[in-house]
Amino acid sequence: MLKKGCPDEYPINLVVNGFEIAVFQLTSQDLVDWAYGYLFSEGLIDRAEDIDAVNFQEGTGTLHVSLNNDFDPKHMFSKKKHYTAGCGRGVTFFSMTDVKSFQKVKSNEQYALSYLLKKRSEFAQNSPLYLETGGMHGACIIHEDGEIVVREDIGRHNAVDKVIGHAIRKRLQPERLVLLTTGRVSYEMLSKAAKFGFPVIGSRTAATKQAVQLARFLQIEVVGYLRGKMANVYTSTGRIYDDVTGSTVAEKPIERGEVSLFSINRTNRD
Numbered sequence: 001m002l003k004k005g006c007p008d009e010y011p012i013n014l015v016v017n018g019f020e021i022a023v024f025q026l027t028s029q030d031l032v033d034w035a036y037g038y039l040f041s042e043g044l045i046d047r048a049e050d051i052d053a054v055n056f057q058e059g060t061g062t063l064h065v066s067l068n069n070d071f072d073p074k075h076m077f078s079k080k081k082h083y084t085a086g087c088g089r090g091v092t093f094f095s096m097t098d099v100k101s102f103q104k105v106k107s108n109e110q111y112a113l114s115y116l117l118k119k120r121s122e123f124a125q126n127s128p129l130y131l132e133t134g135g136m137h138g139a140c141i142i143h144e145d146g147e148i149v150v151r152e153d154i155g156r157h158n159a160v161d162k163v164i165g166h167a168i169r170k171r172l173q174p175e176r177l178v179l180l181t182t183g184r185v186s187y188e189m190l191s192k193a194a195k196f197g198f199p200v201i202g203s204r205t206a207a208t209k210q211a212v213q214l215a216r217f218l219q220i221e222v223v224g225y226l227r228g229k230m231a232n233v234y235t236s237t238g239r240i241y242d243d244v245t246g247s248t249v250a251e252k253p254i255e256r257g258e259v260s261l262f263s264i265n266r267t268n269r270d
Contacts, residue, residue, distance in 0.1 A: 007135035009154040013062045016044065019073040027129070027136070027153040030162045031056055034153070035065050037165030041192045044071060048168050099191040104219045107175045107199035109144075112243040113223075113231060116178070116202055119148060120226040123180050126150050130182075137182045139163040144176040156183025157192065164196050174198050185211045185222060194218045200239055202226050207234050 010028050014021040014035070026034065032054050039045045045067065052066040123140040129152040130136040138152045139159035151162035160181055167177070174197035181189065185207035191214070193201045202223040207215070212234045215222045221239040224232040233240050 004134045005132050007129065007133040007154055011061055013060070014038070014065070015062055016065045017067055017071050017073075019071075024158070025154060026158055029129070029153075030151050030166075031063055033151060033162040033165035033169065034158060035063055035165065036168045037161030037163070037192075038158075039065065039067075040164060040168055041161055041195055043195075045069065045168075048171065099187070099194060099214060100217060102191070102194045102218060103197075104217075105174075105194065105197055105199050106219070107239065109176055109199060110239050110241060111178065111200060113233075113240060114244050116180075116200075116223060116240070117226060117229065117231065117244075119146075119178070120180060120202065120204065122148060123150060127152055127182075139182070140180040141167060141172075142178040142180065143172075156181060157189055159183070160189060160192050164192060167196065178202065180226070184208065185224065187211050187214055190214050190218075190220065190222070194220060199237075202231075206232075 008027055009025045011023050012026045012028075012031065013023050016039070035054050036045070036048065036051060039051070045051060050067055050069045052068045055064045056062070057064065119140075119142050123138065124130075126148065127136065127138045127150055130138060136152045136154065137156040137159045138150055139156075139162065140151075141149045141163050143149075149163060149166055151159050151166065153159040153162060160179070163179070167174070177198060179193050179198040179201045181201070181203050182205070183189065183203065184205050185201060185203050187208065187210040190201070190207075190211040194214070198220065200221045200223065201215075204226055205224060207222050207224045212222055215235050219237050220235065221237045222234045223240060224234060229244065
């Protein structure tokens with residue numbers, strides 16, 4: 001068996017305008033992108049211009065962020081913390097109730113299933129930390145011209161924050177972008193996608209029931225198990241069409257009032 005290197009993780013202390021938010025376990029690459037993405041996801045900034053400066057003190061592992069807007073730490077810390085699931089566990093101050101107040105996502109874009117499968121493969125081939133260690137999560141933005149941007153981290157939600165931060169710094173508009181992730185799509189992952197406005201989020205693994213319910217409410221298309229030549233499409237906003245099997249994409253209700261889903265499974269897998 002070939003040996004791989006070990007993935008890195010570091011305790012990073014996030015300090016905003018002199019106030020410590022929390023200590024996060026992070027991979028040290030693309031920390032500026034992460035800061036922008038995390039602060040946007042948590043509602044501390046709305047645009048890139050809200051941040052004056054980001055400085056990382058490697059010796060102490062402290063990431064200092066100076067905001068141009070009015071930051072009220074008492075208001076933020078008065079909200080209940082929710083610890084995110086999975087590796088590289090983080091913290092969010094958004095509850096499910098908060099996320100339901102987000103604006104519903106609007107987009108007229110449509111994507112062929114074969115296109116998403118192709119881009120998922122391209123994403124995997126352009127994830128150097130995963131290829132080196134076998135122990136990293138990744139997130140990827142697909143531009144409307146097909147270009148991809150990949151960010152990696154020990155934590156799946158951190159990787160998503162990094163690509164969102166990249167998009168904010170580059171002033172990208174979400175309506176014609178697709179978000180792909182290697183991790184499970186849980187409610188906090190879905191909330192990050194919804195906050196930025198991604199109309200489609202795809203994953204190589206599953207979505208939770210809570211995430212799918214929220215996606216249907218906010219009109220976000222969620223596609224899971226993008227692997228080889230198979231996929232599960234959990235929602236039906238009309239943004240995904242099956243050009244591989246020729247089937248009509250339609251919801252298939254499951255028992256006991258669960259969320260609706262339909263599956264596209266093919267026997268000839270890569």
